[in-house]
Amino acid sequence: MSQEFYSHARLYDLMFPGGGAAVDFxxxxxxxxxxxxxxxxxxxGQKLIPIASDGHPCVGLDFSQDMLAEAERKATERGVVVxxxxxxxxxxxLGRTFDYxxxxxxxxxxxxxxxxxxxxxxxxxxxxxxxxxxxxxxxxPSVRLLAAAxxxxxxxxxxxxxxxxxxxxxxxVAEVYDAPAQVTRGTWYLSTDSEPDFVxxxxxxxxxxxxxxxxxxxxxxxxxxxRLGNWSGQPFAVDSPLQLCICEAA
Ligand SMILES: C[S@@+](CC[C@H](N)C(=O)[O-])C[C@H]1O[C@@H](n2cnc3c(N)ncnc32)[C@H](O)[C@@H]1O
Numbered sequence: 001m002s003q004e005f006y007s008h009a010r011l012y013d014l015m016f017p018g019g020g021a022a023v024d025f026x027x028x029x030x031x032x033x034x035x036x037x038x039x040x041x042x043x044x045g046q047k048l049i050p051i052a053s054d055g056h057p058c059v060g061l062d063f064s065q066d067m068l069a070e071a072e073r074k075a076t077e078r079g080v081v082v083x084x085x086x087x088x089x090x091x092x093x094l095g096r097t098f099d100y101x102x103x104x105x106x107x108x109x110x111x112x113x114x115x116x117x118x119x120x121x122x123x124x125x126x127x128x129x130x131x132x133x134x135x136x137x138x139x140x141p142s143v144r145l146l147a148a149a150x151x152x153x154x155x156x157x158x159x160x161x162x163x164x165x166x167x168x169x170x171x172x173v174a175e176v177y178d179a180p181a182q183v184t185r186g187t188w189y190l191s192t193d194s195e196p197d198f199v200x201x202x203x204x205x206x207x208x209x210x211x212x213x214x215x216x217x218x219x220x221x222x223x224x225x226x227r228l229g230n231w232s233g234q235p236f237a238v239d240s241p242l243q244l245c246i247c248e249a250a
Contacts, residue, residue: 002110003063004201009044009070011190011199014161015171016105018046021231022137025244026102027051033133035099040089040124041107045071045082052082056100059083061092089123090116097129103136109206112183114216117208121220125249134222134247140229140240141207149175149184166192182207210236213243223250 006012026047030037031054039048042060044067052058052075060082062068068084075082085094089103090111101124111117124134151174159171175186183206190199208216214224224247229240236243 002201002203002205005188005203006043006062006064007066008199008201009064009066011163011169012067013044013046013070014163014169015159016046017161022104023047023050025231025233026104026135027054029133029135030054030056030100030102033100035129035132036097038094038098038101038127040092040101040103040120041105041110042071042084043067043105043107045074045084047102047104048082049075049078049080052080053078059085059094059098061085061087061089061094063088089120091119092123092127094127097127097132099129099132101127101132101134106138106205108136109138109208110204112181112204112206117216118219121217121222125221128249132248135245136247137242137244138208138213140236140243141209146177146179146184146207149177149186151176153187153189163192166195166198168192182209208243210243213245217245217247218250221250222247 027050030051037051037056037058039060042048042062048058048060065086068086072084111120153172153174156171156173161169163169170191172189173186175184177184183204186203188201188203189197191197217224224245226246227236228244229236230242
């Protein structure tokens with residue numbers, strides 16, 4: 001579940017500052033669809049706070065109290081109202097339905113077992129109002145890249161960041177791919193010159209392969225309406241970075 005990774009919410013936002021194409025996509029899509037919005041695995045609210053600021057009643061559910069506390073702090077600072085709930089997307093009952101439900105930034109891939117994925121999708125289905133949309137994005141697994149994970153610790157320049165409290169933080173990652181489980185098992189190391197490895201945390205992410213995805217959805221009583229391959233809305237293709245899936249109740 002990689003819970004420890006998400007117990008450093010302030011660092012998460014510095015490492016993955018958000019904004020950009022994903023926020024624009026969900027904001028526009030939720031805007032077109034309208035109504036009550038639910039995000040599962042909402043983290044620090046990088047997508048949900050902008051959507052709520054557009055006037056949609058929003059609920060964000062996340063496992064991590066630390067991420068939710070940061071989300072609440074940011075929303076309050078911006079004068080935006082969101083209902084933040086601690087819960088497990090594998091099985092939840094909020095006692096109401098929503099017009100737009102989404103799971104972004106590979107959050108769904110924290111569920112490693114097929115049973116957990118199906119249970120999550122069934123919970124989503126129970127929360128869809130008539131005509132509602134369920135949208136999620138997961139990366140498009142490249143067998144070549146997965147197989148290249150060799151367990152060697154390497155600096156990931158693209159993730160390094162400036163922390164106003166600590167200075168420049170470099171990020172190293174060591175990953176192996178557990179093929180039978182379809183899970184990439186990584187360890188992330190955060191360091192400054194004066195504080196090497198001040199954070200060392202595991203991060204384990206499943207892959208969902210293109211052919212299993214519609215089957216999982218079907219088991220969750222959902223239907224894949226359209227699969228896009230990037231944030232500009234191009235159709236999914238073999239070399240697409242993403243599987244951006246638009247779904248509805250089956
Ligand atoms: C990659 S972050 C994405 C956060 C946010 N959606 C964003 O776009 O920045 C994944 C989030 O999923 C949450 N998460 C992981 N497993 C979960 C579960 N079983 N139930 C609810 N949230 C979960 C983590 O706590 C974390 O906040």
